[in-house]
Amino acid sequence: MSKIIVRGGRKLAGKIKVNGAKNAVLPIIAASILAAEGESVIHDAPPLDDVLVINKVLRSLGLQLSYHNHSVKVNAQAIETCEASYELVRKMRASFLVMGPLLARLGKARISLPGGCAIGTRPIDQHLKGFEAMGAEIELGQGYIEARVEKRLKGAKIYLDVASVGATENIMMAATLAEGTTIIENAAKEPEIVDLANYLNAMGAVVRGAGTGVIRIEGVEKMKGAVHSVIPDRIEAGTYMIAAAITRSELYVEGAIGDHLRPVISKLQEMGVHVEEDENGILVCADKPLRAADIKTLPYPGFPTDMQSQMMALQLVADGTSLVTETVFENRFMHVDEFMLMNASVKVDGRTAVVSGNNKLKGAKVCATDLRAGAALILAALVAEGETEITGLHHIDRGYVDITSALRSVGADIQRVVPQEEEQEQPQEIGLFAVQPTWA
Numbered sequence: 001m002s003k004i005i006v007r008g009g010r011k012l013a014g015k016i017k018v019n020g021a022k023n024a025v026l027p028i029i030a031a032s033i034l035a036a037e038g039e040s041v042i043h044d045a046p047p048l049d050d051v052l053v054i055n056k057v058l059r060s061l062g063l064q065l066s067y068h069n070h071s072v073k074v075n076a077q078a079i080e081t082c083e084a085s086y087e088l089v090r091k092m093r094a095s096f097l098v099m100g101p102l103l104a105r106l107g108k109a110r111i112s113l114p115g116g117c118a119i120g121t122r123p124i125d126q127h128l129k130g131f132e133a134m135g136a137e138i139e140l141g142q143g144y145i146e147a148r149v150e151k152r153l154k155g156a157k158i159y160l161d162v163a164s165v166g167a168t169e170n171i172m173m174a175a176t177l178a179e180g181t182t183i184i185e186n187a188a189k190e191p192e193i194v195d196l197a198n199y200l201n202a203m204g205a206v207v208r209g210a211g212t213g214v215i216r217i218e219g220v221e222k223m224k225g226a227v228h229s230v231i232p233d234r235i236e237a238g239t240y241m242i243a244a245a246i247t248r249s250e251l252y253v254e255g256a257i258g259d260h261l262r263p264v265i266s267k268l269q270e271m272g273v274h275v276e277e278d279e280n281g282i283l284v285c286a287d288k289p290l291r292a293a294d295i296k297t298l299p300y301p302g303f304p305t306d307m308q309s310q311m312m313a314l315q316l317v318a319d320g321t322s323l324v325t326e327t328v329f330e331n332r333f334m335h336v337d338e339f340m341l342m343n344a345s346v347k348v349d350g351r352t353a354v355v356s357g358n359n360k361l362k363g364a365k366v367c368a369t370d371l372r373a374g375a376a377l378i379l380a381a382l383v384a385e386g387e388t389e390i391t392g393l394h395h396i397d398r399g400y401v402d403i404t405s406a407l408r409s410v411g412a413d414i415q416r417v418v419p420q421e422e423e424q425e426q427p428q429e430i431g432l433f434a435v436q437p438t439w440a
């Protein structure tokens with residue numbers, strides 16, 4: 001079994017460059033399905049397992065797709081099937097984002113139900129409510145969702161009960177080729193929604209208001225391929241900012257955009273960390289004692305749920321008790337049990353965790369229970385006494401490009417150990433990107 005081994009106690013120094021955003025590139029690749037003409041080229045597509053999965057989904061639909069040196073090229077002129085299989089959708093929930101584009105382009109789509117995952121049940125009712133409002137008929141059976149529309153989807157006014165990122169994206173993509181105007185109210189406002197809207201507009205769509213709670217989409221007849229560069233990953237950036245803070249070090253996070261990280265920056269400053277922004281990135285310097293601070297996760301621009309576990313790692317070593325309230329997902333505290341194996345003191349009561357500070361963390365054998373939990377364990381291990389062994393690396397590979405090399409390059413004592421038999425068996429299209437991948 002592959003594992004990451006960290007020996008804690010090292011200071012970090014230097015610079016880490018942020019990759020393209022996972023949560024932006026996935027819907028953007030899915031949106032390429034909408035182009036009946038031309039080729040799309042998506043730059044800054046990070047070499048992550050999730051990117052490989054969405055690429056496979058598009059190839060399985062019959063699209064021509066290549067991925068070289070962080071750029072995905074898609075030709076969507078010919079689509080062979082409108083069905084995305086269980087095998088691919090089960091690997092990554094975001095595969096469900098092909099539903100809106102397929103429905104808009106072909107008038108039908110059959111996608112496996114994404115189901116729940118470790119962090120919660122994660123229903124898709126808001127996606128389906130949007131498609132239905134646009135005239136689609138939805139049928140559920142044998143683990144698949146089938147959506148059909150007679151001719152073309154029709155523009156509609158859709159109020160989302162929750163400001164869901166995925167539902168906003170799926171409906172926005174479906175609406176680009178619909179007849180008439182679609183208005184999404186209580187839309188999610190994440191920067192990744194804005195990036196998707198920019199890509200859609202470059203393809204010929206007319207999307208206005210992305211980044212606000214009301215998005216207006218005027219349907220167009222046809223869309224064509226476009227060239228787009230994906231925004232930097234604010235969660236990867238935030239994770240490295242906390243790496244600097246937790247080790248009381250100074251790191252420059254190149255490419256990080258301050259405006260996308262306001263709640264994280266503000267919390268770090270409240271805890272006594274010095275944060276300096278310039279046009280190319282963010283400098284984090286933690287040379288004072290860390291103060292406790294409470295966080296509550298919320299949709300953007302609130303504190304991101306995808307940074308909750310990493311922030312908890314920092315709270316573990318701050319002076320005083322901090323509260324963490326998770327309001328986005330119902331089961332996103334699984335890292336707590338793993339932290340406790342590292343000698344941490346945290347009590348969970350429903351959606352709130354009480355984190356006692358000043359923990360003397362100790363190295364242990366722990367397991368990444370989900371993507372961000374994995375990152376949080378690495379952060380805690382950077383300051384734990386002795387050696388920490390982290391397994392469950394397939395979660396981490398979904399969202400971090402070679403995190404071990406990145407942290408080692410700034411001085412961390414961290415390595416990834418892959419048993420020989422796994423190394424030999426490892427098909428090229430999963431995990432491990434010590435070397436730049438170049439898949440055709």
Ligand SMILES: CC(=O)N[C@H]1[C@@H](OP(=O)(O)OP(=O)(O)OC[C@H]2O[C@@H](n3ccc(=O)[nH]c3=O)[C@H](O)[C@@H]2O)O[C@H](CO)[C@@H](O)[C@@H]1O
Pocket residue numbers: 022023024026093094120121122123124125126127128162163164165166167188299305306328329330
């Ligand atoms: C690929 C991607 O971009 N993933 C991000 C996206 O996930 P994702 O798009 O799945 O998250 P959503 O914003 O949809 O989910 C937010 C909340 O809404 C609920 N909900 C969602 C849809 C729906 O139809 N009905 C419903 O009740 C969910 O169960 C959850 O409690 O946003 C999350 C919230 O910022 C992030 O943690 C994920 O990293």
Ligand SMILES: C=C(OP(=O)(O)O)C(=O)O
Pocket residue numbers: 023093094306371372399
């Ligand atoms: C929860 C996450 O991703 P996903 O929605 O793809 O599961 C995440 O990136 O932390």
